[in-house]
Amino acid sequence: MARVIDERVNNDLAPLKERLATIGDLHSAASVLAWDRQTYMPEAGVRGRAEQLATLARLTHEMLVSSETGRLLSDVSEREPGSDDAALLRLARREHGRAIRLPARLVEETSRATALAEQVWIRAREESDWPLFAPHLERVLALKQEEAGYLDAEHPYDAMLDRFDPGASTQRMRTMFDELKEGIVPLVRDVSARLANDRAAPLRGEFDESAQEAFGRNVITSFGYDWSRGRQDRAVHPFCINFGDPDDVRITTRFDPECLSVALFATCHEAGHALYEQGVDPAYSRTPLAGGVSMGVHESQSRLWENLVARSRPFWTYFHQKLRDAFPGILDGVDLETIYSAVNAVRPSEIRTEADELTYDLHVLLRFELEVELFEGSLTVKDLPKAWNAKMEEYLGISPKNHALGVLQDTHWADGYFGYFPSYTVGNVLSVQLFDAAVEERPEILPEMEVGEFGSLLEWLRTNVHRYGKKYEPDDLIQRATGRPPETAPYIRYLSTKFGELYDLG
Secondary structure, eight states: OHHHHHHHHHHTTHHHHHHHHHHHHHHHHHHHHHHHHHHTOOGGGHHHHHHHHHHHHHHHHHHHHSHHHHHHHHHSOOOOTTSHHHHHHHHHHHHHHHHTTSOHHHHHHHHHHHHHHHHHHHHHHHHTOHHHHHHHHHHHHHHHHHHHHHHTOSSTTHHHHHHHSTTOOHHHHHHHHHHHHHHHHHHHHHHHTTOOSOTTGGGBSOOOHHHHHHHHHHHHHHHTOOGGGOOEEEOSSOOEEEOSSTTOEEEEEOOOTTBHHHHHHHHHHHHHHHHHHHTSOGGGTTSTTOSOSOHHHHHHHHHIIIIIITTSHHHHHHHHHHHHHHSTTTSTTOOHHHHHHHHTOOOOOSOGGGOOTTTHHHHHHHHHHHHHHHHHTSSOGGGHHHHHHHHHHHHHSOOOSSGGGTTTSOSTTTTTOTTOTHHHHHHHHHHHHHHHHHHHHOTTHHHHHTTTOOHHHHHHHHHHTGGGTTSSOHHHHHHHHHSSOOOSHHHHHHHHHHHHHHTTOO
């Protein structure tokens, strides 16, 4: 009798899984079109592509909120707590519950508006033309504010945060940033008093793009990026994208022939995202369990490989000679400590993606505060450039030379990704907590890094983070992996130790 009951229970979930797989396929198809739009599509095709994406967004939304999907979610029997099926039901019901509160018209209009805005943003950034982009941003912001109204969160910005980091709130982010400001701002001040020498000078010169690309590919291949299940292309703003399947995870980067660090660390960053996606249990493909559990956890992977690995002394113990070999005549005589110092040089700068590890979170902080003000209504798009420049001066002591180096530098707002930026700092915090736990359990990780081996680190991450996809809530995943809830103290301690040594703070 038990066997018969088990078969019935399994069978009543099959129709729901099939429907969710179809919804996932529609979303994946839209992702392929979005990837093409940002890499190879001719500029004149943007309006047609915007309509295609809008149609797919509407169809996906209508299928998700349909009475049939609702019936399947209601009729299916509960599953054993902690099982994959129980997690699938939890996620599907959460997504359905959010979606039914949003009109299909709003979903379609937002998809269309962001597709058009992104293409205009590319041109506006190239020309540093804020007035060109501002009307598109006003439209996108209005749609996202309308979305927040339908979702009726405690704070209007909470609805944006929850999309990327389930369970996050404006108050929780404020608490995190307050703790980080208390620890980081005095450290930045102390380091800034010792910036007489230009430590990053070895990274500037004339670096052949093909040689940069080859070196970067060599690095992330050693990390474990599987090229049979991925590829790398170029984009104005580097990104990683997946299509609901760990067997197709693509990354992009961008090159600056006069600055070596731009492409290298963008490549390492996006590879960190890709390693996460390639490590998710293949059984989760075409289900709500596929992909990373949150953008905060996702960014912990990209920032871990970018900073705790690729900016570490063990990493450069192995790769500094390979870097010199890749650029003969340019880096001759540049020793290990000079390279290590250069890749960790602190210098407040305009561009977030090129910011040093110590000041990076101040870039995120200013965006977080501006976004909250936009959603509270105390700041308008028209006044955004002025507010941006004021906060850059307050937190980083610099004023952008133009809008391209200031308010126009990121694609996130064009894409409607309000609420995403705090994920970068959440990722920084979690990256140290996870790396510390990995090294404590597998002390061979650091010696292996010194000889260009990263298998033990990747295996630990695959075992404790990657394979679970979205099965666990973000905080639960971190608790399981590290034995502690998320906390800022290890990250602040890491920064204080690393930059205290680099800048002889005593």
